[in-house]
Amino acid sequence: AQSVTQPDIHITVSEGASLELRCNYSYGATPYLFWYVQSPGQGLQLLLKYFSGDTLVQGIKGFEAEFKRSQSSFNLRKPSVHWSDAAEYFCAVSGGSYIPTFGRGTSLIVHP
Amino acid sequence: EAGVAQSPRYKIIEKRQSVAFWCNPISGHATLYWYQQILGQGPKLLIQFQNNGVVDDSQLPKDRFSAERLKGVDSTLKIQPAKLEDSAVYLCASSLRSGGSGANVLTFGAGSRLTVL
Secondary structure, eight states, rough: OOOOOOOOEEEEETTTEEEEEOEEOOOOSSOEEEEEOOOOOOEEEEEEESSSSSSEOOOOOEEEEEEEEGGGEEEESSSSSOOGGGGGEEEEOTTTTTOOEEEOOEEEEEEE | OOEEEOOOOOOEEEEEEEEEEEEEEEOOEEEEEEEEOOOTTOOEEEEETTTTEEEOOSSOOOTTEEEEGGGGGGGEESSSOOGGGEEEEEEEEEEEEOSSSTTTEEEEEOEEEEEEO
């Protein structure tokens, strides 16, 4: 069975600072990996995905993530955070069933 | 293109009452998903449809939850009777098809928030 661990429930950063959100997955083969963002009262929006190829993937809104097979990780990064990035971030993994399994999410708080 | 439409956005009911949620996926998307998102948790899959057939409903509490997707387009999720622990946001999502590279990118609706008193 596939699973995702997001170890940080909350992350607080100052506006303009860099950001890294952690994600570890469990799956026996090469997974499909995703990061979604959820603003209050909204559905989930896809930030980026990894299917194969280059392990560093670029997404929308200046986000990127790196797939590290040896560490079973897919951490999300952004070099400079904006106040509008405050939201809930979900990592997800899908494998043979192609049905994404989500982590519990990390809440990003941005201080001015 | 129009997104995934869901209604109602909010619903408050008493326990043991019934409720129904409606979802209209993106046009042409063959696969439709219902997820339950309890406060402070990630979305959990309830059921997946491929066209009008059920692919996976292993986590759907079938004693009280039911879902259908008539004609392979719109879908309805029903809860009867509701329990306090059903308070959650019910998210509908759709994708082009199930399986294959690029095929399981989900587009989500805004969700239906259910409060059971």
